[in-house]
Amino acid sequence: MVLVLAIGDLHIPHRASDLPPKFKSMLVPGKIQHIICTGNLSVKEVHDYLKSLCPDLHVTRGEYDEDSRYLETKTLTIGQFKLGICHGHQVIPWGDLDSLAMLQRQLDVDILVTGHTHQFKAYKHEGGVVINPGSATGAYSSFTYDVNPSFVLMDIDGLRVVVYVYELIDGEVKVDKIDFKKTATTRSAH
Amino acid sequence: MLKGKLKLSAKAPRVFPDRIGSLVSGFDDKEDENGESDSALDFESGEELEILQPSGAGSGREIEDGYVDIMEGQLESRVRQRSEKDGSGLVSVKEVIAADEKRSDLEYELSQKEINLEKLQRIADSGLPEGRGLRATTWKQLLLGYLPPSRDLWEKELTENRQKYAKLKEELLLSPSEFTRIKEEALDSNEQNADSDVDGPLRRQEISHEDHPLSSGKASVWHQYFQHIEIAEQIDRDLQRTHPDMKFFSGDTSFSRKHREAMRNILRLFAKLNPAIRYVQGMNEVLAPIYYVFSTDPDEQNAANAEADSFSCFVRLLSDSVDHFCQQLDNSSVGILSTLSRLAELLKANDEELWRHLEFTNKIKPQFYAFRWITLLLTQEFNFQSILRIWDSLLSNPFGVQDMLLRVCCAMLLCMKSRLLTGDFVANLKLLQHYPDINIEHLLLVARDLSPDTSSYRLSP
Numbered sequence: 072m073v074l075v076l077a078i079g080d081l082h083i084p085h086r087a088s089d090l091p092p093k094f095k096s097m098l099v100p101g102k103i104q105h106i107i108c109t110g111n112l113s114v115k116e117v118h119d120y121l122k123s124l125c126p127d128l129h130v131t132r133g134e135y136d137e138d139s140r141y142l143e144t145k146t147l148t149i150g151q152f153k154l155g156i157c158h159g160h161q162v163i164p165w166g167d168l169d170s171l172a173m174l175q176r177q178l179d180v181d182i183l184v185t186g187h188t189h190q191f192k193a194y195k196h197e198g199g200v201v202i203n204p205g206s207a208t209g210a211y212s213s214f215t216y217d218v219n220p221s222f223v224l225m226d227i228d229g230l231r232v233v234v235y236v237y238e239l240i241d242g243e244v245k246v247d248k249i250d251f252k253k254t255a256t257t258r259s260a261h
Numbered sequence: 262m263l264k265g266k267l268k269l270s271a272k273a274p275r276v277f278p279d280r281i282g283s284l285v286s287g288f289d290d291k292e293d294e295n296g297e298s299d300s301a302l303d304f305e306s307g308e309e310l311e312i313l314q315p316s317g318a319g320s321g322r323e324i325e326d327g328y329v330d331i332m333e334g335q336l337e338s339r340v341r342q343r344s345e346k347d348g349s350g351l352v353s354v355k356e357v358i359a360a361d362e363k364r365s366d367l368e369y370e371l372s373q374k375e376i377n378l379e380k381l382q383r384i385a386d387s388g389l390p391e392g393r394g395l396r397a398t399t400w401k402q403l404l405l406g407y408l409p410p411s412r413d414l415w416e417k418e419l420t421e422n423r424q425k426y427a428k429l430k431e432e433l434l435l436s437p438s439e440f441t442r443i444k445e446e447a448l449d450s451n452e453q454n455a456d457s458d459v460d461g462p463l464r465r466q467e468i469s470h471e472d473h474p475l476s477s478g479k480a481s482v483w484h485q486y487f488q489h490i491e492i493a494e495q496i497d498r499d500l501q502r503t504h505p506d507m508k509f510f511s512g513d514t515s516f517s518r519k520h521r522e523a524m525r526n527i528l529r530l531f532a533k534l535n536p537a538i539r540y541v542q543g544m545n546e547v548l549a550p551i552y553y554v555f556s557t558d559p560d561e562q563n564a565a566n567a568e569a570d571s572f573s574c575f576v577r578l579l580s581d582s583v584d585h586f587c588q589q590l591d592n593s594s595v596g597i598l599s600t601l602s603r604l605a606e607l608l609k610a611n612d613e614e615l616w617r618h619l620e621f622t623n624k625i626k627p628q629f630y631a632f633r634w635i636t637l638l639l640t641q642e643f644n645f646q647s648i649l650r651i652w653d654s655l656l657s658n659p660f661g662v663q664d665m666l667l668r669v670c671c672a673m674l675l676c677m678k679s680r681l682l683t684g685d686f687v688a689n690l691k692l693l694q695h696y697p698d699i700n701i702e703h704l705l706l707v708a709r710d711l712s713p714d715t716s717s718y719r720l721s722p
Contacts, residue, residue, distance in 0.1 A: 072436045072437070072438040072439075074474055096477075097475040097477070098475070101487065101490070102474065102475065102487050192462070193462065193463045193465070194460075194461065194462055194463065195460050195461060195462075195463055196460050196461075197460065200463070224473075224474055224475065226438050226474060228436075228438040228439070228442070231442070233438070233441070234463075235468075235473050235474060235475075236465065237473075237475070243469075244469070245467065245469045246467070246468050246469045246471075246473045247465040247466060247467055247468065247469075248465070248466045248467075248468045248473070249463045249464065249465055249466070250466075251463060
C-alpha cells in the first residue's frame, strides 16, 4: 500500500499565493510515501514545502519554474507500476491524447502524469493511463481562467491502483475515486 | 562471581572432570536418560549458554563441604546447558533427584482430569523444571487462567481462542487498501472493470462522504491507520531492543525476525484493542518471557500457536496491572503511586531501620527505582533465566501477581540491606537501578517470609 501524491501547476507566487486552506489542512506529513510534481511550482519555497510533506519528491520542469535543474521528464517504478512524469508544455498539441500516448511509449511507462492544461483528466488510451492532476491552486491556465483546484492521490496496492481525485468545487472538497488494474494486456505490444 | 555468556553450538561437550568420578557421570547419564537435554536442544543452533555461577558464600544453601572444594575449582570453566533446573550453581545428585521428583509431581498433577490448582501453585512456586514444555503448559493453563482446570475442555478452549485470535488479527491488522478492496468486492461483485479494454476517460465514483486517505474523520479507517503507524513504529523500535543478547529475539536471522513479527502483531493488536493505554514502552519486555516460553514448547501444535496463546495470556497478565500504565490514574488509589507507597509500607513493616534510612537519610523515594520493577514485572532487573524463575513464583501466588511482586521487590531491598545502609543517595540509587546478581532462590525465600501485610491491602471496590 503505497500512497503517491500527484500535484502540479501551482504557479506560486506568480498566479496564486498559496494552496487553498482546505487542501493544506489535508496534506500533512507522514501519510504520503512519494510526491510526483508535474512542474510550475514555481519557486524554491514550494519545493521545500512539498519536501516537508514527504522526502521522496520528483519534479519535472515546467516553463515557469525558476529552478532550471529540474529534468524535462522522469520515470520511476513504484511497486508493480512504472510511472512517467512530464510537465506537458513540450507535447504539442497541448493535452492531445495521441501525442501524450507517443510520449508514454517513449518513456515506456504504465501511467503517465502530466500537467499544463490545469484540468483534471484520467484517461485510458492506447494501452496506458494518462493522469493530469490539474492545478492545485486553481491558477489560470493558458486557455482559461475557470480552473478548479485539484490534485490526485494514488494508492498503489499490488496490481491495482486506486486514484483519489480531490477537487475544490464551490468551496467544498469533492473526492472521486477511480479504480485501475494492471493486466497483462494493458500495455500494447510493439 | 563469574558470570558471562558464551556462544557455543548447542552440542557443546560437557567438561566433567574425571576426578569426580561416578557421582557426576552418574548424573550425566541420568540427564541423558531423561532425554531432557534433547528437548532443550530444540532451539536453533547458536543458542547461548551460560557459565555457571559458582555459588559462593552468600547462597544460604546447605552444601556438603566435600562438594564445595571440588566443585568450585571446576565451576569456573564449566559450561552448562540451560537445562539447569533451578538456576542455582551446583551440581549435586540430591538436587537432581529432587528436581526429578518435582517434575514427575508436576506431570502427575497436569495429567489429572481435574487439575488441583492449589497443588500446582505450590509446585510452581518452588520453581518449574525446564524441558518438555512443562513450564509452558503450567503457565498457560492455570496460572494465567487461560485454560480451565478440567482437562477435557483444554482442546476446545485452545482451538476456540486460537481461532478468535486469527479473526481479530484479520479484522484489525488490515491495511486500509485491503479493507476498502474487500468491502468493495463484497458490495459490487458484479461490477467489473469492463473498461479495462476500452479506451476513454476512466470511470469516476464520487466518494466525498466516504473514506479516503486524507480523511481526518475519527471513523475513517485511513485516519486510524495513520494514527496507529506511530504506535507501530514505536513497537518496532522497542522490539529491536528486546534482549539483544538472545538469538531468539535479536539479530537478523529469519528465526528471530519471525518471532519479532509475532510479537509485533500481538502488541499492535493489544494497542488497538485498548485505546486507553495503547502501547507503552516496556510492554515488549513483559511479553517476551511469555512468548519465549510458549514458542519453545516441544509440543509442535503448541509452539505453532504460540502467538495466539501468548496474546491471550499477555492480555490476562496485563489486565492485572493495566492501571499502572494509565497516566491519568497515577495519583489515584489504583495507580502506580499508590502501589509504590504500598511497597514502602511493606518495607517499613518488615525492616524499619532500612526504610528509615532510605526514606529519610537518603531521601530515595520508591518512584526512583521501583517504578520499573513494578510496571515491568522485574523483567529488566535480572537475566532471562532468573526472570522465568521469578515469574514461576509470581504467577503461582494464590493472592495474585501484584501481591507477590511487592514482596519480591521488598525482598530485593532487604537482600541488599548492608550495602544500602552504608551507601549515600548516589550509591544507593545506582545500586537499586542496576540491581546486582543474587541467588534467586534466596531472594524468593526472603520474599515468602515477609510478614504478610499486603493481605490487608486487598483492594475492595
